[in-house]
Amino acid sequence: MQKTFRKTVALTEAQIKRLQQLSELDGKDPLIHVRTAIDQYLKKQNFDLLLPNQESISAKFTGRVEDENIARAIWASGVVDRYEFSALILHEPTKLGIDKGRISKLSIWDPIIKENTKNFIDSCIVNYDRGWDIRPSKIAQPYFDAVKSLLNSSFSL
Template structure:
């Protein structure tokens, strides 16, 4: 079983929030950090993570491909998978730097709505491979990544 890295987020409290934590602490004698921890734990327990999409229900299609002018025999493939878009650079031959030493040299899957809202490509990516992993697929993004990867591999096989 693969171990996933725990991610810690740092939260910056406002002066008013700090003041309210101190007031609450003075009232009940519990450390302000303990109050903050309890509030965060309560919030996280109330969140319902979205279930990963069923692999069979993921809709994916290649919308086009264009030759890469800089690499002989390589081409770019793009498409749509559910609400995401993807783009990948496919090499003519297998490569050490390609995904799993295959032919997919670059692959990005992103949310176009997030990209539009933030004007940040990397910030909108759920997966990004550029001759190495920049953003690995999370548990919820993994079914989408696997669907795109199998779609591209079947497209290459044609």
Template sequence: MRKVLNKNFRLKDEQINKLKDLSAFDGSDPLVHVTKAIDEYLDKQTMQISSPKEKEIHAEIKDRSRDPRISGALWVSGNVGKYEFSALILAEPSKSGIDRGRISKLSILDPVVREKTKSFIGSCIVNYDRGWDIRPSKIAEPFYNRLRILVDQIAK
């Protein structure tokens, strides 16, 4: 079964002219040439994206600080694998916390993407802010699970 992806892109004028010339030469629709070129490119790609196993992921807290606005709340930040994270841990479980627990906010982000894009939310692979903004994908899940183990230890 072939997967169909929808993506918009803009061709350069020189690319459009080459497609017109090619289509005039063989009588095919320019879209046929574009589709064929994309298919050939994708067939040559060997993209096996996988995540490490949870036990192979190193997670550490680098900074802890009290939240002056919320009594007993603690901000923690650090690294989980190649990603950075920050979390707000409340003193008591809350209905707005993850699984009604003490973790009220949690972000896992790619620092390389953040530096390039200057976008916090655009660099997040997981984001919870009293509700899910970005749920862990299959690839992000081992990082999220490893981080939850570390943060849950603090939350006890």
């Protein structure tokens, strides 16, 4: 059964012209050529990604500092395997915290991507700033869980 996606894809003038030429040559609908190209592209992709093993992920703190602007709030930073994280922990639970708890802000990012792109948000695998900007994907979930567990056990959340 085919699934129909309702996504608009903008083609360049050169792509449109090439599709018209192919269609004139073989008499097939341009959509057939597009589907064939997509199929060929997907066949070349490596989707053999392994989900990280939760037990093999370790998180640790690299720093803690009190927030100067918020009474009794702490900024915690650390590493979780190859990623870095930063979190703002409030004294009291808040409706804007993760799961209505004390974690008001949490970012987990890839430092290599951050360095290469010079763009923080592009390097994030998780970002919560009083609401979800980037939710944990299936691959990011174990890292998020490890950081959240570390924060829970260290700050009695």
